[in-house]
Amino acid sequence: MRKLVYLLIAAAALIAACYFGMSYFKSSPVMPTYFAYNSNAINSFKSFSSKEVIDLDALEKWDQVMFELVKSNKLGDAYAGRVYAYLYTAQYEVAALSFNETQSFSGSIDPISAQVLCLFFTDSCSNLVRQGNTDVYSNVLANIVIEKIKQRIAEDKKSTYLYPVAESKEGWVGVKPYFGQEVGSWRTWYIKSSSTFRATPPPPPQSPEWDKELQDVKQQLQAITPEQVKSVVIWAGGGGTITPPGQWLRLANQYMTEKNVPLSKILTVRAVLARGIEDAVISVFDSKYTYLCKRPFMRDSKILTVMPTPNHPSYPAGHATISWSAATILDFYFPENKSEWDRMATDASHGRTWGGIHFPIDSEVGKAMGIKVGDVVISGMEKGHS
Amino acid sequence: MNNMSIRFKLLLGFMIIAILSLTFSLYTVWEFYRVKVDFTNIVDKSIPRVQALLEMKNSSKKVSEMFDHFRLMNENNQAIPLDEKDYLLASLEDIDRWQKTYEAHRVNGNTTLNKGKLGQLRDAVILASIAAFSAHEKNSGAEAEKEAAKQLMSAHLKLDDYIKNAFAEETLNLEKANKAVIRTANNLYIMLIISGISLLVLTFMIAVYLSRHIANPIIALSNFSKNITHSNLSDRVTVNGSAEINQLAHSLNNMLDNLVRTKKQLLQASRMAGMSEVAAEMLHNVGNVLNSVNTSIFMLREKNELSKVNELVRLNEMLQSHRGDLAEYLTSDEHGKLILPYLVPLSQTMRQEHEFSKNELDQLIVNLEHIHTVVRKQQSYNTFSGVVENVSLSTILQEVVDMFISEIHEKGIVLECKWEQSITLETIGDKLKQAIIVIVDNAIDALSDIDKEDKRIIIHAETVDEMVVCDISDNGTGIAESDIEQVFRFGFTKKSNGYGFSLHASACTIHELGGEITIASKGLGYGATFSLKLPVTLPASHQKLKHGERLEAETLVTNNNE
Numbered sequence: 001m002r003k004l005v006y007l008l009i010a011a012a013a014l015i016a017a018c019y020f021g022m023s024y025f026k027s028s029p030v031m032p033t034y035f036a037y038n039s040n041a042i043n044s045f046k047s048f049s050s051k052e053v054i055d056l057d058a059l060e061k062w063d064q065v066m067f068e069l070v071k072s073n074k075l076g077d078a079y080a081g082r083v084y085a086y087l088y089t090a091q092y093e094v095a096a097l098s099f100n101e102t103q104s105f106s107g108s109i110d111p112i113s114a115q116v117l118c119l120f121f122t123d124s125c126s127n128l129v130r131q132g133n134t135d136v137y138s139n140v141l142a143n144i145v146i147e148k149i150k151q152r153i154a155e156d157k158k159s160t161y162l163y164p165v166a167e168s169k170e171g172w173v174g175v176k177p178y179f180g181q182e183v184g185s186w187r188t189w190y191i192k193s194s195s196t197f198r199a200t201p202p203p204p205p206q207s208p209e210w211d212k213e214l215q216d217v218k219q220q221l222q223a224i225t226p227e228q229v230k231s232v233v234i235w236a237g238g239g240g241t242i243t244p245p246g247q248w249l250r251l252a253n254q255y256m257t258e259k260n261v262p263l264s265k266i267l268t269v270r271a272v273l274a275r276g277i278e279d280a281v282i283s284v285f286d287s288k289y290t291y292l293c294k295r296p297f298m299r300d301s302k303i304l305t306v307m308p309t310p311n312h313p314s315y316p317a318g319h320a321t322i323s324w325s326a327a328t329i330l331d332f333y334f335p336e337n338k339s340e341w342d343r344m345a346t347d348a349s350h351g352r353t354w355g356g357i358h359f360p361i362d363s364e365v366g367k368a369m370g371i372k373v374g375d376v377v378i379s380g381m382e383k384g385h386s
Numbered sequence: 387m388n389n390m391s392i393r394f395k396l397l398l399g400f401m402i403i404a405i406l407s408l409t410f411s412l413y414t415v416w417e418f419y420r421v422k423v424d425f426t427n428i429v430d431k432s433i434p435r436v437q438a439l440l441e442m443k444n445s446s447k448k449v450s451e452m453f454d455h456f457r458l459m460n461e462n463n464q465a466i467p468l469d470e471k472d473y474l475l476a477s478l479e480d481i482d483r484w485q486k487t488y489e490a491h492r493v494n495g496n497t498t499l500n501k502g503k504l505g506q507l508r509d510a511v512i513l514a515s516i517a518a519f520s521a522h523e524k525n526s527g528a529e530a531e532k533e534a535a536k537q538l539m540s541a542h543l544k545l546d547d548y549i550k551n552a553f554a555e556e557t558l559n560l561e562k563a564n565k566a567v568i569r570t571a572n573n574l575y576i577m578l579i580i581s582g583i584s585l586l587v588l589t590f591m592i593a594v595y596l597s598r599h600i601a602n603p604i605i606a607l608s609n610f611s612k613n614i615t616h617s618n619l620s621d622r623v624t625v626n627g628s629a630e631i632n633q634l635a636h637s638l639n640n641m642l643d644n645l646v647r648t649k650k651q652l653l654q655a656s657r658m659a660g661m662s663e664v665a666a667e668m669l670h671n672v673g674n675v676l677n678s679v680n681t682s683i684f685m686l687r688e689k690n691e692l693s694k695v696n697e698l699v700r701l702n703e704m705l706q707s708h709r710g711d712l713a714e715y716l717t718s719d720e721h722g723k724l725i726l727p728y729l730v731p732l733s734q735t736m737r738q739e740h741e742f743s744k745n746e747l748d749q750l751i752v753n754l755e756h757i758h759t760v761v762r763k764q765q766s767y768n769t770f771s772g773v774v775e776n777v778s779l780s781t782i783l784q785e786v787v788d789m790f791i792s793e794i795h796e797k798g799i800v801l802e803c804k805w806e807q808s809i810t811l812e813t814i815g816d817k818l819k820q821a822i823i824v825i826v827d828n829a830i831d832a833l834s835d836i837d838k839e840d841k842r843i844i845i846h847a848e849t850v851d852e853m854v855v856c857d858i859s860d861n862g863t864g865i866a867e868s869d870i871e872q873v874f875r876f877g878f879t880k881k882s883n884g885y886g887f888s889l890h891a892s893a894c895t896i897h898e899l900g901g902e903i904t905i906a907s908k909g910l911g912y913g914a915t916f917s918l919k920l921p922v923t924l925p926a927s928h929q930k931l932k933h934g935e936r937l938e939a940e941t942l943v944t945n946n947n948e
Binding site: 233237304 | 469471472478479482513516523
C-alpha cells in the first residue's frame with residue numbers, strides 16, 4: 001500500500017516536471033506592438049508587479065467614458081476616429097507590453113486611458129485621472145506608452161496643414177471654418193500616405209453625369225421608406241453622436257463580447273479597426289478637399305435632406321469609406337459574420353443618398369476606397385504586423 | 387466499538403469531520419453561487435435594462451422638448467439652426483440604441499410586455515420626429531405641422547406609457563431579485579454560523595472521544611509503567627481501550643509476570659551462588675586444617691606401627707616362662723642377663739612414643755577445634771539480616787584479625803593494626819564484618835602464593851569528616867591496571883580456585899550500608915589497597931535498613947556503578 005502511494009507521488013512529480021519542463025522550453029506567445037520600444041523602457045517596469053488585471057470590464061468602462069466625451073464635445077467623425085485610434089492603440093500597447101513580459105494581462109489600463117484622453121479633452125482631464133485604479137507597474141507602463149503617443153501626435157502636428165480651398169461657383173462652397181480641412185494631411189497608421197489612396201478624379205463639375213446623379217438623389221429622397229428613414233437616422237452620425245467610426249467600434253465590441261472572443265484578440269481587433277478606420281477617414285478627407293465637389297443641395301437648393309448636410313465636400317462619401325474599410329477588416333477577423341458586416345456597411349453608405357446628402361457616385365467611390373484601405377490593413381495583419 | 391483499532395478510530399473521526407465539512411462547504415458554495423447568480427442578474431441584466439428604459443424615456447422627452455422649442459422659435463420667426471437637427475438625430479439614435487440595449491438584456495419570462503412592441507414604438511417616435519421636422523422644413527402649413535406634432539406627441543406618449551409599464555415590472559423584478567439575494571445571503575449567513583458551530587461541537591466531541599479512548603488509556607499505561615519498580619512488581623494494569631492498547635496492556639502485564647518470575651529465579655540463583663560461595667569458603671578453610679589433621683593421623687599411625695610395644699610383650703613372655711627361677715634367669719642365663727639392661731632404652735623409647743602421640747593428639751584437637759570454629763563462624767556470616775546499631779569498628783576489626791591470626795602467622799605475614807579504639811558507626815555490624823573478612827582473606831591470599839620475605843598486611847582506620855575510612859593494604863600480587871575496574875564485578879576472579887562472588891558481594895554490602903569501596907594498585911607485584919568509606923550516621927536514603935528492609939536492587943546497582 002505504501003509502495004503504491006510512493007509510486008503515485010513519483011508519477012505525479014514526473015508529470016509535473018515534464019509539464020513545467022515543456023512549458024519552459026515552449027516559446028511564449030508574443031503580442032506584436034505597434035510602436036518599437038527599446039530595452040531600457042521594457043526593463044523599467046520589469047522590476048514591478050501589479051495586482052490589477054486588464055479585463056473586458058475595464059475596456060467597457062473606458063469605452064463609455066470615451067464615447068460620452070466624444071458625444072458631449074460634439075466631435076465629428078474625423079476627430080472622433082482620431083481619439084479612438086490613439087486610445088485603442090495605447091490600451092493595446094500597454095496590454096501587449098505587460099503580456100509579453102508576464103504572459104498575463106496584469107496591470108491596469110486606467111492610467112494610460114486617462115492620459116490619452118487628457119491629450120484630447122483637456123477640460124475633462126481632472127475628472128479623467130480620478131477614474132480607476134492604478135499602481136506603480138501600470139503607471140510606469142503608461143508612461144512608456146504615452147511617450148510614444150505624444151511623440152506621434154507631435155510629429156503629426158508638424159506635418160499637418162490645411163488643404164487649400166478655392167471658392168468657385170463650380171466647386172464646393174462651405175461655411176467657414178470648414179470641417180476637416182486638415183484631416184487629409186494627418187499621418188496615416190497603415191497606408192503609406194493619404195494621397196496614394198486618393199480617389200479617381202470625379203466627373204468635371206459641369207458634366208451631365210452630375211445631373212443624372214442629382215436626379216437619382218431626388219428620386220431616392222422622394223421614395224424614401226420608413227425603414228430607410230430609420231436607417232438614415234441610425235447612421236446619421238452627426239455631432240452629439242459617437243459618429244460612424246464609434247458605431248463600427250461599438251458593433252465590433254458587442255459582437256466580440258457576445259461571441260466570447262479571447263481578450264488578446266479583442267484588444268488586437270479594436271486597435272487595428274480603430275487605426276484602419278482612421279486611415280480611411282484621412283484618405284477620404286484628402287480626396288474631399290482635393291476634388292472639392294458640390295453637395296446635392298448645392299446643385300438644387302430645393303432639396304430637403306433628412307439629416308443636415310455636413311460642412312465638407314461631397315466626393316467621396318465618408319460614411320461609405322469608413323464603413324467599407326471597417327467591414328473589410330471585420331470580414332477578415334470574423335468571416336462568419338461577413339454578410340452582416342457587409343449589410344451594415346451597405347446600409348450606412350446608402351443612407352447618405354437616401355437622406356439626400358450624397359450622390360450615389362460618392363458612396364460607390366467611397367466604398368472602393370474603404371475596401372482598398374481595409375485590404376492594406378489586412379495584408380499588414382497577414383504579414384504578422386499588428 | 388471500544389475494541390476498534392486506533393487507526394480506524396482516528397480514520398473514522400477525521401472522515402466524519404471531513405465529510406461534514408465537505409457537505410457544509412458544498413452547501414455554502416451552492417448558496418453562494420445562488421447569491422452570485424441573483425446579484426449578477428441584477429447587475430448585468432436588470433440594471434442595464436432599467437438604465438436603457440430611463441435613457442429612452444429621457445431621449446424621448448428630449449425630442450419632445452426639442453419640438454416645443456422649435457415651435458417657440460417658429461412663433462418668434464427664428465430660424466432653426468442647422469446643428470439642432472443633428473441633436474435631434476443624435477437623440478433619435480440614442481432612442482434606437484437604448485431600445486437595442488434593452489432588448490439585448492431582456493430575459494424571457496421576466497416580462498409580460500410584448501417583445502416587438504418597444505421597437506415599434508421607437509420607430510413611431512423616430513418617424514414622427516422626422517415627419518414633424520420635415521413638415522416644418524417644407525413649410526407644409528400650420529395645420530400639417532400641428533398634425534405632425536400631434537402624431538409625434540402621441541408616439542411619444544405611447545412610448546412613455548410602455549416605458550412606465552416596463553418600469554413597474556422592472557421595479558417589481560428588482561424587488562424580487564433584491565429579496566432573493568437578501569434571503570439567500572441570510573441563509574448563507576445562518577448556514578455558515580450553524581455549520582461553524584456544528585463542526586466545532588462535533589470536532590470537540592470527537593476530540594473528547596478520541597482522548598478518552600486513545601489518549602487516556604495511553605496516559606494510564608504511562609503512569610502505571612512509571613510506578614513499576616524493583617520492589618513493586620505485583621500490580622497489574624487494567625485498561626479498557628482500543629485493541630492495540632488492550633494488547634499493549636496485556637503485553638505489559640505479561641512482561642511483569644515474566645519479570646516477577648525472573649526476579650524469583652534471580653534471587654534463587656543469587657542465593658544458590660551465595661550458598662555455594664559460603665560452601666566454597668568453608669571448604670577452603672576447613673580443607674587447610676584437614677590437611678594438618680590427615681598428617682597428624684598418618685604420623686600417629688606410622689608411629690603406632692613402629693611402636694616398641696611388641697618388644698615389651700616379648701619381654702613379658704620371657705619373664706613369665708622363667709617365673710620360678712627368675713633371679714637365676716636374670717643373673718645367670720645368657721638371655722636373661724640381657725633383659726634388665728634392655729629395659730632402660732625401651733622405657734625411654736616408649737616414653738618418647740608417648741610424648742609424640744600426645745603432641746600429635748593435641749595438635750589434632752587444636753585442628754578439629756579450628757574446624758569447629760570455622761564452621762561456627764561461617765554459620766554466623768550466613769546471617770544476612772541484622773540490626774542497625776552503633777558498633778565499634780575496632781571490635782569488628784579485632785574479631786576478623788582473631789579469626790585469621792593463625793593463618794597469618796603460619797604464612798609468615800606481618801600484620802600491622804593501626805586503628806583508633808574509639809571509632810563507632812551506625813551500621814549492621816555482621817554485614818560489615820562479613821565484608822571485611824572477605825577483604826582480609828583476599829589480602830592473605832594475595833600474599834600466600836608469593837615468595838617474599840617481607841609479607842605485610844596493614845589495616846588502618848580513622849574517622850574523617852563524619853566518615854569512617856578503613857584501608858586494608860597488602861604488598862602481595864597486586865592487580866593489573868586493566869583489571870582494576872573489574873575487581874568488584876560479579877564473577878571476576880584471578881584465582882585458580884576462585885569464583886568471583888565474594889568481592890562483588892562485599893562491594894554490594896558496603897553500598898547497601900551507605901558506604902563505598904574502592905581499590906588501588908600500582909600494578910602487578912605492587913600490592914593493593916582496599917578502601918572502605920562508611921558514614922558515621924546512616925544516610926537518609928538508607929534509613930530503610932533500620933526497619934529491617936533491604937534496599938532496592940536499583941539503588942545498589944546504581945551505587946555499584948558509581
